[in-house]
Amino acid sequence: MIWRAYLPTKTINFASLFELTMxxxxxxxxxxxxxxxxxxxxxxxxxxxNAYGELPNHLVTPVSLGHPGTLPQxxxxxxxxxxxxxxxxxxxxxxxxxxxxxxxxxxxLPKGYQITQFDTPICxxxxxxxxxxxxxxxxxxxxxxxxxxxxxxxxxxxxxxTLIDLNRAGVPLLEIVTEPDIRSGEEAYQYLSEVxxxxxxLEICDGNMEEGSLRCDANISVRPKGSKEFGQKxxxxxxxxxxNVQRAIEHETKxxxxxxxxxxxxxHETRTFNAVDGTTTSMRSKEMDNDYRYFTEPDLLPLEITTxxxxxxxxxxxPLPNELFKKYVExxxxxxxxAGILTDSKEIALYFEEVVSNTKNFKAAANWVMVxxxxxxxxxxxxxxxxxxxPKQIAELIQLIDDGKISHSVASQNLFPAxxxxxxxxxxxxxxxxxxxxDQNEDNIKQAIERVIExxxxxxxxxxxxxxxxxxxxxxxxxxxxxxxxxPKKSNSLIREMLEL
Amino acid sequence: xxxxxxxxxxxxxxxxxxxxxxxKEAIKGDMQRILNFIDKLGEVDTEGVEPLVYMTDxxxxxxxxxxxxxxxxDEALRNAPDKDSDYFKVPxxxxx
Numbered sequence: 002m003i004w005r006a007y008l009p010t011k012t013i014n015f016a017s018l019f020e021l022t023m024x025x026x027x028x029x030x031x032x033x034x035x036x037x038x039x040x041x042x043x044x045x046x047x048x049x050x051n052a053y054g055e056l057p058n059h060l061v062t063p064v065s066l067g068h069p070g071t072l073p074q075x076x077x078x079x080x081x082x083x084x085x086x087x088x089x090x091x092x093x094x095x096x097x098x099x100x101x102x103x104x105x106x107x108x109x110l111p112k113g114y115q116i117t118q119f120d121t122p123i124c125x126x127x128x129x130x131x132x133x134x135x136x137x138x139x140x141x142x143x144x145x146x147x148x149x150x151x152x153x154x155x156x157x158x159x160x161x162x163t164l165i166d167l168n169r170a171g172v173p174l175l176e177i178v179t180e181p182d183i184r185s186g187e188e189a190y191q192y193l194s195e196v197x198x199x200x201x202x203l204e205i206c207d208g209n210m211e212e213g214s215l216r217c218d219a220n221i222s223v224r225p226k227g228s229k230e231f232g233q234k235x236x237x238x239x240x241x242x243x244x245n246v247q248r249a250i251e252h253e254t255k256x257x258x259x260x261x262x263x264x265x266x267x268x269h270e271t272r273t274f275n276a277v278d279g280t281t282t283s284m285r286s287k288e289m290d291n292d293y294r295y296f297t298e299p300d301l302l303p304l305e306i307t308t309x310x311x312x313x314x315x316x317x318x319x320p321l322p323n324e325l326f327k328k329y330v331e332x333x334x335x336x337x338x339x340a341g342i343l344t345d346s347k348e349i350a351l352y353f354e355e356v357v358s359n360t361k362n363f364k365a366a367a368n369w370v371m372v373x374x375x376x377x378x379x380x381x382x383x384x385x386x387x388x389x390x391x392p393k394q395i396a397e398l399i400q401l402i403d404d405g406k407i408s409h410s411v412a413s414q415n416l417f418p419a420x421x422x423x424x425x426x427x428x429x430x431x432x433x434x435x436x437x438x439x440d441q442n443e444d445n446i447k448q449a450i451e452r453v454i455e456x457x458x459x460x461x462x463x464x465x466x467x468x469x470x471x472x473x474x475x476x477x478x479x480x481x482x483x484x485x486x487x488x489p490k491k492s493n494s495l496i497r498e499m500l501e502l
Numbered sequence: 503x504x505x506x507x508x509x510x511x512x513x514x515x516x517x518x519x520x521x522x523x524x525x526k527e528a529i530k531g532d533m534q535r536i537l538n539f540i541d542k543l544g545e546v547d548t549e550g551v552e553p554l555v556y557m558t559d560x561x562x563x564x565x566x567x568x569x570x571x572x573x574x575x576d577e578a579l580r581n582a583p584d585k586d587s588d589y590f591k592v593p594x595x596x597x598x
Contacts, residue, residue: 041567042567042568042569043565043567043568043569043570048565048568048569048570048571048572049569049570049571049572050569050571056575056588057575057588058575058578058579058588058589058590059574059575060571061573061575061578062570062571062572062573063572063573066578074564074565075562075564075565076567077564077565077566077567078567080564099555104516106518107595108590108595154595155589156594156595159586159591161594162584162591162592162593162594163591163592163593163594163595164586164588164589164590164591165589165590165591165592166588166589167578167590294516297555301562302556302558302560302561302562302563303555303556303561303562304562304564305561305562
């Protein structure tokens, strides 16, 4: 169906279509923790640049290095981004925010603790709606909280040492935690696609899982269908694409069901996903490492979020993908598929918004943006911000077609390419200049048809002997003769008339 | 709360410290005295009193999101006990 375009193809096991396998007796219960690196200029608590791909240990200050005597100063953009995401997810925004220290030792955590939010996450509740093949589903959020990233440990470059790069230390993060509402790898895939789309629309995170600016851990358990109790949960990490999250969940679900069926124990542990063979392997047991001794961060005063502040953020929100999708389907009568493509990226959606503010022919607008504009961008490897034709020109082009001034094929094959090269003229001006305006004059069309009949005596005879499907051939010849300018409706009836003679 | 060997071992492990023999006995005594001192506070009736978290009514002042690169890579690495031209070097963290 419609969303199939986004889904990976599955191999169908035909035997499983006819019998209930042991896997069908169980359901998976999945909660996801997403870490989104915020697109701020500087780090969460210090003024060193927040950037990816720099030379190691260049983006540091005494604060991010954890030197004694330094004090954190909170970036004003972090709570703005957090509140915007919370508002977009219908979360409740917390008025008095405290920061806490999460204490643990690791070489890429210079202070020996991570500054995070423990008992007062900035957002609580809310949901993200996902689209499944034939329905939608709300994935409820537990919380969204603000924290800082750690540095990076490099284990494989030096045989005797671990190397530490602190460029990432202190980068602001939002951790987005779902309720255990997800039931399959496919739902997880759709959820993450929505999260990525949302943070990109809000321009708070670039959503790049390969570079780690969006990361996801999955808590997975299985239970017999109908059971209300949760099974033993296992955490799976190290999935660097949305597709791999889906694969990891599918594999881990299968592994746990097989373990239960074989009366094996499922351990409370962290497992890592291997992208090469699609399996998970045990990293460490969870028994020991849960004592983080959280306490309130004494170096940061409480952060107050006022209702005025929330209002201000609300006013700064861009149109959101789900709202646009709904508008396109319900008000514009577009298909789910079209609405999905148009809202997939914010830039395309905003371009389309401008086209439809200049024309009421929504379906034509959608087709022009999805087909002509997008393929031009693809062929020329351009971003829509560099696209030379304005949305208003596209709307005018549609109007020319609707008024019968040019044919659709001339518009897409001649006028549109010409517009991409001479962006300052109106489509009408340019069409006149290139002599593309459709000929409505019956005498001119008749003369052209006469020439076509003269030049194709064999086909004319066959048509007159009843081979009516040759009509298309004559239309084609006529368009060739008139360089596509003969008004197709008039031509169609005129050709018929003249051939029937 | 009684400070026993098990508790000392746990706290020591979390702090990446090790206590043996006399040291362990000494720290046990110290920790017990600290806890007894804190327990004394429990004698005060705090029914209906909000916990005091901050010593002031001030709220957090935020910093503008503007880059100020205070130090260079060279300066960042200068105090490290072990380093190469790019990285801090630490003992091999075993892959768990």
